[in-house]
Amino acid sequence: MTRANLIRQILRIGLLCIIASFVLGPLLATVLGGFKSNEEIQTSALSLPAVWRTDIYAGILADPGFWRYLGNSLIISVATVVLTLLIGAAAAYVFAQIRFFGSRMLFSYLSLGLMFPFATAILPLFVQVRDLGLLDTYWAVILPQTAFGLSLAILLFRTFFAELPKELFEAAYVEGCGYIRFFWRFTLPLSTPILATVGVFVFVQSWNNFLLPLVVLNSREAFTWPLGMMQYRGEYAVEWNRTLAFVTLTILPAVVFFVAAQKYIVAGLTGGAVKG
Amino acid sequence: MAEVRLDDITKSFGNLTVIPELNLTVPDGSFTVLVGPSGCGKSTLLRMIAGLETPSRGRVLIGGRNVTEEEPSRREISMVFQSYALFPHMTVAQNIDFGLRLQKMPKLEREERVARAARILALESYLDRKPSQLSGGQRQRVAIGRSIVRNPKVFLLDEPLSNLDAALRGQMRVELAQLHRSLGATMIYVTHDQVEAMTLADQIVVMKDGRIEQVGAPMDLYDRPATEFVAAFIGSPKMNLLPGRSIGRQDVKTAGIRPEHIRVDGAEGTWAARAEVVETLGADTIAYMSAEGIDSITVRLPGHMRLKAGDRLFLTPEPANLHLYDEKGHRMEARA
16 A cells, blocks of 8 residues: 555545544433433533443333333334335336326425425424324324325335336236236335335434424323433423433434344435446 | 237327338238337337237237237237346246236146246256346346246247347347247247348348338348348348449439349459458458449458459349339339
């Protein structure tokens, strides 16, 4: 390796370390915070704990409320992912395969949803959910989340589906396979990269969603974990160590999900770039 | 019986008419090749027989039955695509019996048919592989296997060999001819390669701009091309097309003579010519020559005649093998 190359490598690795530290620093502080006392967090947030306290984590793990929140979040997120993938893929399949009057306009209209800020819709959404009698149910969160996730899902799916060779459908069609069967037997199995990509986006978004559950869920029974976390914020004091330990434990499933799907995500994002 | 007949078929895309009023009969059990330059409408024609395109007007009859409005799967046809269109997530066996599964055929019979197709196409040891693990020729065979298991009355093949390298193409050509002989089914084959057309077909259909220029047996087309276009298209190296005056006929627009029908002499002849480029192929020597009033004329000589660029020779076209064409490019029957 030449000297210039070596310097360039060192610079590159240094830069990557700095960028990684932006992500890992707060994460580390969060994980470590769960082992500290509140006073220690206030004085030295980033250092290793002077005394490793495990009772905070243990306390949260032993709390049935924590597991209930986690379960609620999991049900809502999984349902949102499944619904978004199914509806989004079906809609995108139609846009990619069939040319019908107004398809371009309809597609543009759906894409407009990308520009619509979620927070602006929160009041009408609440009214709608209340009128439908869905308050305090999982559907109150699942349905709006699916609706808002669809624009991105359809946009990504359509591009991917459009790149599946047309002859594949024709070959199946000649054999007697119709559009719907083709969707289940060909489009979905051949689209795992993009399904994983969109699935992870939707899952993480739903997992971390705070505003919508806050507005439509009032019963503690139906709380998702971001709402459950609020119990550690008193009127006068915040139990930071509990909050941080809680956050650490609740982001774990999202991280696991991401790592599991990571291989496909990279393929999904670059899938359209090169033919191969 | 599975004769394919096209009655007054017209196909337009918007204002663009790709095929104007075309009639064609493909006899039962024949190997018919549709050939023509790209964009001549031959693939569109095949897709209309398959049912992937609907004709704007006219009727498609397969085995005497009007199938113009019928779904492809009910036409008793099968199709092999240029890109093979194998299903990438299925094994070879699953690819081959996909259509049979859709027909809800009993498992035992399905396995039997797949095994038979695999035996015919020498695919037995690849049945559990995915298409991505196969070579080009093997993929081609899987695509053919997929079409033969259904016992269709008519096979449609859309440039099936164009993605293969030259050596493999020659081999697959032989295999296709053998397959046709053993199955006895009607085959309609689209290609832009006149060599494939000549070697495979019992009947060649030469197309240009959506119209049929000539239909006939390969040697009929070779011996008596009906139009100037067919004369230029069929045969390799190409027929020489010369102005009528070069053979002393003012009433003739174009006179055609094949490279092998020109006599060469050192001392006398109709044209005094000079060799510009000489290609030695072994059995043959192809010489590209120029003569007075003629830019370029191709001559096929026996391989033992050694010729160098720059050599001067006399050329004489064999009068019996002259093809004469009028202003419209139609064949004139009176020989020179």
